[in-house]
Amino acid sequence: MSAELRVGVVGVGAMGADHVRTLSEAVPSTRVTEVFDRDTDRAKQVAELAGGRVAESAEGLVHSADVDAVVVASPDSTHAALVLACLAAGKPVLCEKPLAVTADDALRVVEAEVAGGRRLVQVGFMRRYDPGYARLKRTLRAGLLGEPRMVHNVHRNAASGPGSTGASIVTGSMIHELDTVPWLLDDRIVGIRVTSPVADGLPDPQLAVIEMASGILATVEVFVNAAYGYDVRCEVVGTAGTASLAPAVPVSLRSAGTDGVEVSSDFVAHFADAYRVELLAWSRAALAGGAEGPSAWDGYLANVVAEAGVAALHSGERHAVSPVDRPSLYDEGVR
Known part of the structure; x- marks a missing residue:
């Protein structure tokens, strides 16, 4: 794997934007290269701060040659489909909770990861890192x-x-x-x-x-x-x-x-240390081509x-x- 992890972030509301900031300022060997949000102005603002660019679509970001790993911080209803796209692309993904809206959708993520034979999914249950x-x-x-x-x-x-x-x-x-x-x-x-x-x-x-x-x-x-x-x-x-x-x-x-x-x-500020440690652990595992911490199975159980x-x-x-x-x-x- 490369010595630098190029990250794409889908969804840059309060949570996603803070992840971009933390990845840019506090996680070594990580660079945010692309972001996507339905609010184009918001996406441009966050991308500029990170030195990245705005992707034309979430799917385009997942499959981009300039993205090695993905953070999903978009609305809950989009999580399962985006994680499945990351698995299809063979890219590590940190998905904010919940993994899916329904247990059946979460199970589909588990089954897709199992079919691939290796862990690529980490779910954003950041309290484990607090x-x-x-x-x-x-x-x-x-x-x-x-x-x-x-x-x-x-x-x-x-x-x-x-x-x-x-x-x-x-x-x-x-x-x-x-x-x-x-x-x-x-x-x-x-x-x-x-x-x-x-x-x-x-x-x-x-x-x-x-x-x-x-x-x-x-x-x-x-x-x-x-x-x-x-x-x-x-x-x-x-x-x-x-x-x-x-x-x-x-x-x-x-x-x-x-x-x-x-x-x-401010819930983000309350768990700032947890989010930082979580992103450090995720990026380390993603640089090695995999995932650790809360798994797709944990997401399914929840x-x-x-x-x-x-x-x-x-x-x-x-x-x-x-x-x-x-x-x-x-x-x-x-x-």
Whole structure:
């Protein structure tokens, strides 16, 4: 492989543009050569900052001779088709979550990668690269909490994006926890129940109760219109103690009769270190012609759980999680 990785980025909204900036400024041996976005002016602006050019189409970018690897940060509905195009072109791809809108589409990606015989897909579950989550996982593995019994998660946004639905809260927001909890526990999800206190209109917030194969229970609160800011928390409760993520706040302010810290609404800034480490790991693997980290199989599993979660939200009942058997391509690093 070349000593330099030439990257094409599809979708340069807040997430994609930040990936372009990070790749250009903080990831050695990587150069963004092409970008594509339906907003042509936005694409031109981002491409100029990176020293790249604007592609005429997403498909043209994937097949470009000037692109060795692809970052997919376009709308969720485009993910599966673009990843399949990257697999057909034999190019490593980092796909932002979710891998697909449906579990069936995610499974098609898995089957295409398996048919190719090597891993090329990494899914953007960046929390696995976050220093706080990584330390929490090490704490668990060291046995400092005894036997884990419960995991409590909170995931709040200041305001939802346009077109949010009850289903999209599960598939677009809660899906992070649907990957993080099994990864933290080295366990698998076997059942899920999702409810909301809001009966009319957007069912927000939502509360999920997740059952693990080991019997551990996890709760996930997702509130996409919490108003006050972006807030992510995780606590693991064990037989010998508990461990929680510590708030990442550099300054505590006492002023005008208040005592507290600022809560930002910027999710990209909140996980800036995680995105940087994620892109470093992805580019290193892509330079070697492959992929590491969260796999297409992990993306498929999260989609399966999300679909069960949406069904549970609509029915008010517990739904089982039943993925297909894992292909041997993904046996390494099985959780």
